[in-house]
Every structure is written in structure tokens, then in C-alpha cells.
Amino acid sequence: MKFKILEKYSKDEVANLFTSVFSSSEGEQEGRLIGKLAFELASRIDNQEIICIGAYENRTMIGAIFFTRLRFDEPIRAYMLAPVAVSTAHQGKGVGQALISFGLRELKNRSAAVIVTYGDPAFYSKVGFQALSEDVIQSPRPLSMPEGWLGQSLSEEPIPILRSRPVCVQEFDKPEYW
Ligand SMILES: CC(C)(COP(=O)(O)OP(=O)(O)OC[C@H]1O[C@@H](n2cnc3c(N)ncnc32)[C@H](O)[C@@H]1OP(=O)(O)O)[C@@H](O)C(=O)NCCC(=O)NCCS
Structure with missing residues (x-):
């Protein structure tokens, strides 16, 4: 399995994977x-606000993950992990965890301090x-399942207490995702 940092031209391949x-x-x-x-996220990949990584086997995309910037009033480099998908035939074989771990290493290399997600x-x-x-x-935005609000520090320090409410990228700024 290989990981690749994706560009906008992969948007159809990425959207097809998530849809299926x-x-x-x-x-x-x-x-x-x-x-x-x-599709909307992949159309705006810029490797700053929106990062997308694909997992490939024999040139076929078998997984993909997005990291999007969360902006606070405080000067902190924070990202949100979502969504992530592994093709149905390849689930349960460690691809999802490997893809997430690769992405977190990549964010650490870019000096991101905190990652959050909303899931199981x-x-x-x-x-x-x-x-x-x-x-x-x-x-x-208000959470319908507060127990799914999760985070981890990407630095040596614990997650800092941040007073301002963050702003997510516009694609996520809709109540149906929360
Ligand atoms: C969730 C998902 C990305 C995990 O990827 P994966 O390659 O199947 O997962 P891995 O093989 O790396 O890890 C499997 C472990 O996670 C657990 N797991 C997998 N999918 C899970 C899910 N949806 N909920 C809870 N646990 C899950 C399994 O029980 C397994 O645990 P084990 O190793 O102790 O048996 C993948 O199953 C998927 O795309 N699911 C459908 C879409 C989805 O739910 N995406 C996440 C929300 S954005």
C-alpha cells in the first residue's frame, strides 16, 4: 500500500470512493x-486549509482522508480529521488506521499542534x-453527539485550552454534519 498527498485533479476519484x-x-x-x-472539499484542496491523502494498492485508490483547518482567535495550528473512507472490500485490514497514522505524521511534520475529529x-x-x-x-457548531467530539495533541504539550469558538472550512459549516 502506498500513500499519496492528493491534488484537485483527483476530485472525481475521491468523490466516487466516498459515495460508494x-x-x-x-x-x-x-x-x-x-x-x-x-467532491466539494477535493475541489478546494490547497494543502493548507484542505489536505487530502489517498491510500493506493496497485494504482487503485482504496482509501482517502481529509484534514481541514480549524481557525481560532488564538494563533494555533489545528486541524479536523473528516471524513475518512476505506473501500468496502478493504475494510477491517488496518488500512484506515494506517491512513490516519500517515496523515497525523504528515501534520506533525507541518508543525500542526492539535487534531480533532467527530466520530466513533x-x-x-x-x-x-x-x-x-x-x-x-x-x-x-452545536454537536448532536457530544461524546463523539475527540482530540489529540500533535506536540509534546497537552491540548491547550482555547477560549474562542473555532471556524471550520465553509464546506463543513452546515448543521447536517454536526
Ligand atoms: C471506519 C473506516 C474508515 C475504518 O477503516 P478500516 O480500514 O476498516 O479500519 P481498520 O482495519 O484500520 O481498523 C479496524 C478496527 O476498527 C474498528 N472499526 C472499523 N470500522 C469501525 C466503525 N465504523 N466503527 C467502530 N469501529 C470500527 C474495527 O472493529 C477494528 O477493530 P479491531 O482491529 O480491534 O478488530 C472504514 O471501515 C470505513 O470507511 N467505514 C465506512 C465509512 C465510515 O464509517 N467512515 C468513518 C466516519 S467519517
């Missing part, structure tokens, strides 16, 4: 919603995420 994976796991409607989100703690705890209180870092 989420249609299989969550139903067609969710598949369309997340496929559209992935049972899965994300395997790659270092812990429950994140909104007293430490608020979510950009």
Missing part, C-alpha cells in the same frame, strides 16, 4: 451527501484520540 463506501455502510442518501461533501470513540481511540471536552476546545 458511505452508500454501502450508511445507505444511498448518506452516500450521496458524503460524496458531495468529498471506539474506532478513533485506536489511533490516539480521546474524548474532548468543549471546555477545552469548542466545536464549530
